[in-house]
Amino acid sequence: MACKSCSTGSCGSKSVTGEVAGCQSNGGCGSGGCNKMNVFDWLSDLDVPQFQRFHVVEVKFKGGRKEYFRNSNKLELHTGDAVMIESSTGIHLGVVSLQGELVRLQLLKKSIKDDDNLKSIVRIATDKDLEKHEQMIARDMPTMYRGRQIIGDLKL
Incomplete structure (x- = not known):
């Protein structure tokens, strides 16, 4: 079974040799994707009080x-x-x-x-925290473009 949410987009496809492309685990990584930030909790099945x-x-x-x-x-x-x-x-x-x-x-x-x-x-x-975070993310790109414009105007 291959990972479908890989950012490379190739985990679900098979190579010429028939192996699953992507993270080189042949689709068995189970981490939800194939980027370096994903972590698979292989101890999650342990029953710890x-x-x-x-x-x-x-x-x-x-x-x-x-x-x-x-x-x-x-x-x-x-x-x-x-x-x-x-x-x-x-x-x-x-x-x-x-x-x-x-x-x-x-x-x-x-x-x-x-x-x-x-x-x-x-x-x-809370939901309010998440909403505020989304608003801040929405302002990231316009702020970056405005900063670049100011840098260009000042010829820095």
Whole structure:
């Protein structure tokens, strides 16, 4: 079975040799696509009691940035949930990309201690937060074009 949502558009097609093109997993990656930002949670089938769950989650942001945040409020989070996180400049919206034991393994791999000064997840994003985020995204392109126009006018 091939991935249909691949950004390369070739995961669902077969090559001349009959193999599925794309991420070289022959369509078995199960990550929902074939770009470098997708993560397949191969530990999701483990039944871990709620009181033993790892309290750090990986959150991804616009532009491909990923960071780790502490779930100190013990929110019921799932991969793909929009969350509001604290940062030095205020509160930002991100999407949970990884949770559970895989985050612990990622922290070990990147030599980050889970008792380091990780910032916290404030809350799950509301509809109002998501709407405001969409409005900000809609203003990105006009702002970029206006900035380019100003740069051109000033001959910078």
